[in-house]
Amino acid sequence: MDQPSSAVRTVNITVTNGYDLKGFKGDTPVTFVRAEFNQAVLGDSSKITVSPEGTAKYNFTCNIDLNPDGGVTVDDLAHKPLFLTVTEVLPREKKQKDEKTLTLGQAVVDLLPLLEGEESFETTVPLHPVQGSPLETTLPGSKPCSLDVKVFVTEPLLTPAQVAASNLLKVTLEAAYSVPESFMPVGPQQNYMVGLQVPSVGEKDYSMIFKNGNLKLGGEREPVPRPKKWPIANILAPGANNIPDEFIVGGPYEEEEGELNHPEDRELRNQAECLKKRIVWDLESRCFLHPSAVASFQKRIADCRLWPVEITRVPLIVVPKAKPGKLEKIEDENQLSFHGVAYVNMVPLLYPGVKRIRGAFHVYPYLDGTVFEKTKCLFSLFRDTGHHLVHNNKAGGLNSPLSKPLSKNLKEERTGKDKDIDGRPRLGELQAPSIKSQSSDTPLESEAPLSHNLEGQQYVEAGTYIVLEIQLDKALVPKRMPEELARRVKDMIPPRPPLTRRTGGAQKAVSDYHSQIKSISRAILNEYHRMFGKHRPKEESDIDNETMEEQKCQLNYELNCSGKYFAFKEQLKHAVVKIVREKYLKTTAFESQEELQTFISELYVFLVDQMHVALNQAMPEDAPSSTSTIQTSSEQLRLFAFEAEVDEKFEMAAVYYEERLVREPQNLENWLDYGSFCLLTEDNIKAQECFRKALSLNESHVHSLLLCGVLAVLLENYEQAEIFFEDATCLEPTNVVAWTLLGLFYEIQNNDIRMEMAFHEAFKQLQARTLQTKLKSTATVQNIEEGVKTEPSFGPWGITQESSTAIKSEGQTGIRPRTSHPLSPRPTVELHPQPQGPNTALSSLDEFLEESSKAQSDSQEPIITVQPLESSLTQKSSNALLKELTSKKETSKCQDSSAFFSPTHQAIPQPPVTIFMETIRFLMKVNAVQFVHRVLAHELLCPQGGPSCEYYLVLAQTHLLKKDFAKTEEYLQQAAQMDYLNPNVWGVKGHLYFLSGNHAEAKECYERTVSFVVDASEMHFIFLRLGHIYLEEKEYDNAKRTYMQACKRSPSCLTWLGLGIACYRLEELTEAEDALSEANALNNCNAEVWAYLALVCLKVGRQLEAEQAYKYTVKLKLKDQALLEEIHSVQEMVGFGNPSF
Secondary structure, three states: OOOOOOOOEEEEEEEEEEEOOOOOOOOOOEEEEEEEEOOEEEEEOOOEEOOOOOOEEEEEEEEEEEOOOOOOOHHHHHHOOEEEEEEEEOOOOOOOOOOOEEEEEEEEEOOHHHHHOOOEEEEEEEOEEOOOOHHHOOOOOOOOOEEEEEEEEOOOOOOHHHHHHOEEEEEEEEEEEOOOOOOOOOOOOEEEEEEEEEEOOOOOEEEEEEOOOEEEOOOOOOOOOEEEEOOOOOOOOHHHHEEEEEEEOOOOHHHOOOOOOOHHHHHHHHHHHHOOOEEEEEEEEEEEEOHHHHHHHHHHHHHOOEEEEEEEEEEOEOOOOOOHHHHHHHHHHOOOEEEEEEEEEOHHHHOOOOOEEEEEEEEEEOOHHHHHHHHOEOOOOOOOOOHHHHHOOEOOOOOOOOOOOOOOOHHHHHHHOOOOOOOOOOOOOOOOOOEOOOOOOOOOOOOOOOOOOHHHHHHHHHOOEEEEEEEEOOOOOOOOOHHHHHHHHHHHOOOOOOOOOOOOOHHHHHHHHHHHHHHHHHHHHHHHHHHHOOOOHHHHHHOOHHHHHHHHHHHHHHHHHHOHHHHHHHHHHHHHHHHHHHHOOOOOOOOOHHHHHHHHHHHHHHHHHHHHHHHHHHOOOOOOOOOOOOOOOHHHHHHHHHHHHHOOOHHHHHHHHHHHHHHOOOOHHHHHHHHHHHHHOOOHHHHHHHHHHHHHHOOOOHHHHHHHHHHHHHOOOHHHHHHHHHHHHHHOOOOHHHHHHHHHHHHHOOOHHHHHHHHHHHHHHHHHHHHHHHHOHHHHHHHHHOOOOEEEEEOOOOOEEEEEOOOOOOOOOOOOOOOOOOOOOOOOOOOOOOOOOOOOOOOHHHHHHHHHHHHOOOOOEEOOOOOOOOHHHOOOOOOHHHHHHHOOOOOOEEOOHHHOOOOOOOOOOOOOOOHHHHHHHHHHHOOOHHHHHHHHHHHHHOOOOOOOHHHHHHHHHHHHHOOOHHHHHHHHHHHHHHOOOOHHHHHHHHHHHHHOOOHHHHHHHHHHHHHOOOOOOOHHHHHHHHHHHHHHOOOHHHHHHHHHHHHHHOOOHHHHHHHHHHHHHOOOHHHHHHHHHHHHHHOOOOHHHHHHHHHHHHHHOOHHHHHHHHHHHHHOOOOOHHHHHHHHHHHHHHOOOOOOO
């Protein structure tokens, strides 16, 4: 590996003090400290007598010389610790020539902080006792033995730029589970080894070897957390094997990155990790990557996604002092056995922000052809490049558990300095290019490729897998922080806070006008009382018109003569001027007299209307009694817009959506719905404006971010799309759709690695949610057993809930005839049937309305009551239904938003099978059909997906939108073959036949859909169209029953209209009038409603109302000529109803 500098640098280590020391002989032993690094002794301290308190002041300093050209390098500091051994010097006995020493303990100092840019650090390291040391016995409450150590360099080993660009690789080998049965803990000792190679600079590779695995029998799970260990032999104190502050903590299988992380693998993992044999290492090996090595490491992952991790078994060779020939013979006979390989997918390390992968990986037999095909690796670490590792695998060797303890003879200790202390060959000795680049396609001639590996096949038969962890200090691909993404979104779409209400605006001008009108009216009323006196209401009704006209003339004369009339005009003048300026924004002169007259006429009408409003507020006791008016709810408008949208009346649908925006401009749901409508009409620019407006209202709304991203992709603004999708995944990391859409975006960008990352994360989140759903399934089963029928409902935008409404309901509420739609002309008519007796029984419609009111009593949306057209039409209706219902509650509530549904919602939603199908449902809901086909391709190829009923159903719906009836029918046939009892299939098939004009087939499909126990997702339109077919075929009883169900589930103008038509054709005029009044209340711009109201009024003999209804029928331009001719025929028959006669 390359070095930051060619100069020799020195690392200074000072051991200052030792604490709580004890010796074998006496309370004040004589001790010294020996420092060792890289299997070389750095020096011994002077012999210090320990104080009675156990303290020793060593003040011992030693050095490590770093020479990049040879010897100790910067890389060695990453994976080799400094050992400090405390030894007691025993007193000399008589006739004893040499001093005797006994080792008390050993401490380990990790020098890694020097590679993090630090110039010095101080630490207190524990002194781990060796076996039999007096330090093993500690009194309760006493402190453990420790050493104070200072480490410093004259200048940093790495510059800040090198620290930022470099990285540290840590590989932790935990264990191999479910090993072959032929592995026995008794018999000849075996060395179980695992190795992998890490790319360095150029063609050199850095080998990591994990030796001396501990074969264990099954019976219990390995404890967690447990410490990680140094991959180094000859550590005297058992506690010094543990790396400080490094632990194996495990984790859920589902969160791993390996191969056995699926729910179906849980039982296999539990059995293998509890009951079966395993080989345990728990070793962590490190590799410091300089900046150039980081680039090489990253490139190798991109070129070779799978990296081989080899595993083998080598017998331990006990070599006594023997002849050289004997030693050579044993080496020839020593061969690798049980040579296997695990393929580790390293690609997740190229995901943004990922620094760690951990998982279980199957072990397969090592076969050259298979390994080369998967990893482009030409050489085996153990067989081809590491043959001398086997020769070094002797009892007493580097990594053998039978290694001889370090002696004080320095010459003996330096005999192995040419080899790495942890058993790894030094760079230069073991540097064969084991993982070639893809440009090298042919193996070396000297290689003898293996065609079979019977011993390695036992790994597959036993189901062996290894668990390892690969961790980097810094992510190879940095991830954008959520703060940065939020800032960039804010830069693109600045938040738009609601404007502050102006105190001097149009509303205040109108309010001031009302105040002046009330003041003047009170003054005129006082003048009238002064002149003519006060009269009781009964006396006022007795005054004839002539007297009233005479009093009016006298009052006008008095006001003009006294100057009060002029004073009233001046009093009102300022308020009118404010209305002109604030309401109509007129501040300049008119260009023509025509324009002036037009404006004056418009202003006059407005002022008169507002005068009546003010007078009604000022004198409520004199105002005619009227039913309160409640506007149509936002959810009702949404349903009306959806009805118009399905009927392809896009202009009317746009009016409803815009009405919602006008009412609640700060409601982002309204903007999202309108944007989805614009997507349907392929107005992408306007859809983008709507979605961005919604996002400006709430920058943390995930669905708004996703839709902005979808529109950015459709408009080819890919940089913005990436920002939107990434921000959505940061705000809601568990959102499956967000991750899937991000993966689809990366697919468009041909970024395969990030695409895999996003899809993998989406799948993992879907798995986690599926497990949570299973835990809640018990409650759902209980609800079904109780007989509660569920229907889809809409909570916050994009979130479906379930409400139980069809069977269980509480309370009662009245339903009164309702009034005009806010978008329609103001005049409405209240129809009055002929009086009936008080004992008249409720009709079937009355009973239905009462039942419906009970089911809707828990709702929150108020319905609209009728406002009479003229004061002469204020008499109370004698309809038995109205008498019954108005005697209950004062107001009725509209059915909950659960009655309004979307074309892609399931009545009983099923958990999505794949991440792609869930994304398809989301895209279909928002009409992003252009994106759907790309996702359908993934669903078809997905291992968990493939052709399914829902897959073909979505294809059919997309082609139905294009009016491609042949393709739609083909896909519906395939969907029906896969799930013949799916109500959605029959519902969409009914829509297909209805739109293609085959009403007979459509009727059969709709009837089949209605007969299912489980509702389809489009029941509203199924009822509407089935009722329409019944009316065409004159099956009026069936039509009435069908429309009644529609009114009960989701009342709208069209459902009440259909019910009114059916009742009219059955000659049930009272019920027809009630239903048509409901339809008129919801939408009084529907010409057909006015037409049937005119027919009802003609049949019951109410001339004035019949003429008014006919007037609005003509004004709204009824297109049904047959119905218009029917009205003319009835008018001729009864002799009234058309004022133009």
